[in-house]
Amino acid sequence: MQTSFKVLALAAAVSLLSALPAQAQTRVTFKSAKTGSSYYQMGVQIAEAMKAGTKGAIVVTLEESQGSTQNVMEVRARGADYVFTTPPALVDMAQGAKGPFKDKGDAKFSNIRALFPIPSLTMHFVARSDRGINSMADLAGKTLLLGKGSFGSTEGEKYLKLFGLEGKVTLANGELSNAVPALKNGQIDAFVTAGSWPAPNVIEASASTPITLLSLSDEQIAATERDSLTIPAGTYTGQKTAVKTTSLPVVAYSTTAMSDDTAYTLTKTYWDQKSAMSSGAAWWTGVDQSLMATITGKLHPGAVRYYKEAGFKLTAAQQ
Template identity: 25%
Template sequence: MKGLTFVSACAIALGGVSLSENVNASEQFVTIGTGGQTGVYYVAGQSICRFVNRAGADIKCNAPASGGGVANVNGLRSGEYNFGIMQSDHQYKALNGVAPFQNSGDMDNIRSVFSLQSEVFTILARKDANATQLDELKGKRVNIGNPGSGQRDTFEQIMKEKGWEPSVFSLVSDLKPAEQASAMSDNNIDAMSYFVGHPNGAIQEASTTTDAVLVAVTGPEIDKLLADKAYFTKAVIPGGMYRGNPDDVPSIGGKAVLSTTAETDPELVYQLVKSVFDNLDRFKRLHPAFNHLSEEEMMQAGLSAPLHEGAVRYYKERGWM
């Protein structure tokens, strides 16, 4: 079965633990690609695994930190991951083989499992950079995100819409999410970016240790992007969520989506979905970004690829389809 590792192989890798030591030889190991440890993707993956591992279905789930949504698409393609969390636009782009996946072709076997939290493309700038609008970032030191991350792909898409080359900034960095806050507080960058659910730990850290303001992502080019790309929606970062930012700040957003491939065992997908939805109230308490999740939205909102048959089986069993 693609992507599944049985305990015998893992035992060898972990130092020779033998099957005779009360280990179930039929146990399946499943891996979920997440994101940086400061982001909601990581919390989501860890939370899903928490309920899968408690369900007693002979499935052991792990959710390591990864490069983010683009890296998770590539991990699904290669079989490194059984599941991956990604922005709704990346699911669409993978399905249709468009940038940044144009060299890999259509991924017609990508499948939706359910959507998660709403996400907002977020730019935070040092107050002394005097940048509260997107155009005011020109000439500044900006972190556009690490390769393979959702924020980098989105930032590059916005730059393309605006006709910007990297040279419009005095410095372009590709720091990982966990590195951004310290870089801002050390005055090594003027602005950081993140496509993430709120509240977010990295944004909270940066705005606590540095006088910083959220940058409005608006303008005619953004309006055109929203009109052309249905997977993006208007979004707002609520005022008062972060120190020094009392007012709502507009931007663009989308949904985080748990994806897999058509080849993933339907029973495995069914058991994962069941373990989450049977415990949805408890799941929602594991991060503030999950507070507004609902069964109806999770089955529909932001899903730009067909549902996996294992997920459909559970939703029909519950009478939701």
């Protein structure tokens, strides 16, 4: 009798457990940037934040990327679990089959939807303080390292042309990875870099060499057709005043294939965890509600649900 009771109790327990819903775990692939870059490190931090904020309900797998264009291109072959980062301008180009997407249009590009902004690519013009360089015009006759193949190098070259400095600046032949020691050793007078602020290489440069971070005028910023951004005073060692420069916004995207609930949870957890991420990496301090204005296309409906709950102001175009 006792054995029969135990068997019945065990059967009832198994039946009850079978009736309970299993703990769902959502897996997401996050494609960001090259290993070793600040944006890859941000991807690591976002993955950790999602795990902590959802208590493991969302597991983010980070993938290395060769660039923002590749991230967008892969939308054609990816599914509901795909999240990637890119400037909004590239999404606009993909959806209009322009620029790098000319003759490569795809109906899936129209399904791209934004989730949340991440730190912007910020232009830094870094000069040795003992070289008398206090403005862009002062770069004439100086040696400048632009690096090769990066957004910062192509953007820096563009600015030299815009500001009448083409042919007046000696361009150093070297990689951006050599900029800090070259500046410290006096081999160059200045270098250009683009990254989230505070930029690790600018932190390193300011810690070892007195530097001047160049500001752009309102007219110069307008000529670049980029967004204006202010780097607060004290961001770098010896930086006593705020610096006005330009930036290229970067946003995390998914597609309409992602469920509204997943997009909602990703977006909510990102903003809930931003303070914790900021304590570990200062570049997150530059992310706030003002960056929402840089999202020019549509937000994912799940993200919209969160933003409305949280009281964010959205444009009609974003919804």
